[in-house]
Amino acid sequence: MADADAGPSKPPVSKTPKATYTYGNKELDAPAYAEALKSAKARGSASWWSFFTVILTEGVVKLKCTICGEVLGAKNPSATAPNHLMKHSKAAEVLGRQVWHVRTVCWVLLCRQLGLDSWTLGSGTKDVGKAYAETV
Numbered sequence: 818m819a820d821a822d823a824g825p826s827k828p829p830v831s832k833t834p835k836a837t838y839t840y841g842n843k844e845l846d847a848p849a850y851a852e853a854l855k856s857a858k859a860r861g862s863a864s865w866w867s868f869f870t871v872i873l874t875e876g877v878v879k880l881k882c883t884i885c886g887e888v889l890g891a892k893n894p895s896a897t898a899p900n901h902l903m904k905h906s907k908a909a910e911v912l913g914r915q916v917w918h919v920r921t922v923c924w925v926l927l928c929r930q931l932g933l934d935s936w937t938l939g940s941g942t943k944d945v946g947k948a949y950a951e952t953v
């Protein structure tokens with residue numbers, strides 16, 4: 818009884834490698850991970866969440882920067898997101914802002930949403946704050 822047709826043994830390869838993500842101590846698939854990140858964002862579990870939205874595209878979870886629109890991988894958001902925001906910190910320095918703080922970006926974002934220049938930062942922040950209060 819020849820059993821020659823078996824051929825070289827191949828390792829079992831799954832045709833559609835599922836992206837899995839580690840969250841806490843759990844391994845989650847992409848939709849579950851996206852939900853977990855969305856609820857982390859909803860809780861405001863980290864300050865940088867203010868600047869990112871969670872997107873699920875073709876079974877892959879990504880973070881989108883609401884400042885520049887860049888899409889980042891979401892495997893390790895607590896490292897990726899602050900690193901990305903540092904780029905904006907550099908940009909803020911170019912604009913002549915000496916002190917970098919997350920709140921500064923927050924103001925820039927706010928000013929942009931209100932259609933104002935980021936140059937209204939500083940002495941104009943109170944007025945921007947008032948304008949914002951009226952919009953919410």
Ligand SMILES: [Zn+2]
Binds near residue numbers: 882883886887
């Ligand atoms: Zn960005």
